[in-house]
Amino acid sequence: MAGAAGVGCDGYLESYRLQLKRIEIPLRRLPHEFDGFTIAQLSDFHYEEHFSAVPIRRSVELVNSLGPDLVVLTGDFVTAPLVNLKHHASRQAAKTAAPCAELLQRLRAPSGVFAVLGNHDAYANPAAVTSALQQHRITVLKNSCVPIERGQKRFWLAGIDDALEGEPDLGAAIQKIPSGNTIILLAHEPDFADEAALTPVDLQLSGHSHGGQIWIPGIGAPWLPPLARRYPRGLYKIEKTVLYTNIGIGTIRAPIRINCVPEVTLIALRSV
Numbered sequence: 001m002a003g004a005a006g007v008g009c010d011g012y013l014e015s016y017r018l019q020l021k022r023i024e025i026p027l028r029r030l031p032h033e034f035d036g037f038t039i040a041q042l043s044d045f046h047y048e049e050h051f052s053a054v055p056i057r058r059s060v061e062l063v064n065s066l067g068p069d070l071v072v073l074t075g076d077f078v079t080a081p082l083v084n085l086k087h088h089a090s091r092q093a094a095k096t097a098a099p100c101a102e103l104l105q106r107l108r109a110p111s112g113v114f115a116v117l118g119n120h121d122a123y124a125n126p127a128a129v130t131s132a133l134q135q136h137r138i139t140v141l142k143n144s145c146v147p148i149e150r151g152q153k154r155f156w157l158a159g160i161d162d163a164l165e166g167e168p169d170l171g172a173a174i175q176k177i178p179s180g181n182t183i184i185l186l187a188h189e190p191d192f193a194d195e196a197a198l199t200p201v202d203l204q205l206s207g208h209s210h211g212g213q214i215w216i217p218g219i220g221a222p223w224l225p226p227l228a229r230r231y232p233r234g235l236y237k238i239e240k241t242v243l244y245t246n247i248g249i250g251t252i253r254a255p256i257r258i259n260c261v262p263e264v265t266l267i268a269l270r271s272v
Helices: 002-014 054-066 086-104 119-124 126-135 170-174 190-196
Strands: 019-027 038-042 070-073 113-115 144-150 153-159 183-186 203-206 234-238 241-245 263-271
Touching: 019 241, 038 054, 054 086, 054 263, 086 119, 086 126, 113 153, 119 126, 144 170, 153 170, 170 183, 190 203, 190 234, 190 241
Parallel strands: 019 263, 038 070, 070 113, 153 183, 183 203, 203 241
Antiparallel strands: 038 263, 144 153, 234 241
């Protein structure tokens, strides 16, 4: 009994820790002008009423201290309740989206702060979450894309609606991108990379999995959500598409993490 309590206490404390993951990702079509361009990724905040804002605030402070060129947020700003009552979820999201966005509006990057919705956002109240983010200077990409420019060169940042609860349309998101241009895709669910790999997408950035929240060495996660079971954490290569899965900041079901320390990712792009 004491052992179980100790594990639970350690897991609770781990949920308040923060790790920085630095990775380099070479992209074959990236213009040389973007060699060394940095992207900070945060994901899966799961802000709730009576929830401590400390993990989000600390992650924002860490990102700003790194001075990234671009910040991306890969979904689940709010938490849909486990009880399947959509009207209740909608009311809760309307209350919690704005406080979460208010914390995140402190993020700074010269090329901007961009987001896609996650399954909790899309199920609970996508309009409220989108509105809150955009009112706090965070651009939401929904089956759309924007150019990120340096001098006369550019790459394209695309984002899709949530693959589980929304209406994702990757074709619409990338249709206006000229052939041969580098494409970085924001998609909440990492297993969507199997579909992205059939297109010209060079890099997909995702969250959703939380790394399982509990990760047993040599075994893995006892439970992973749908569309996060093939690629639950870290770096992958699917055909010519690179995927990175961030294990997130927040928690669901129980406020614990074991071997899944909340993560800020700093990606340095390399031209090859």
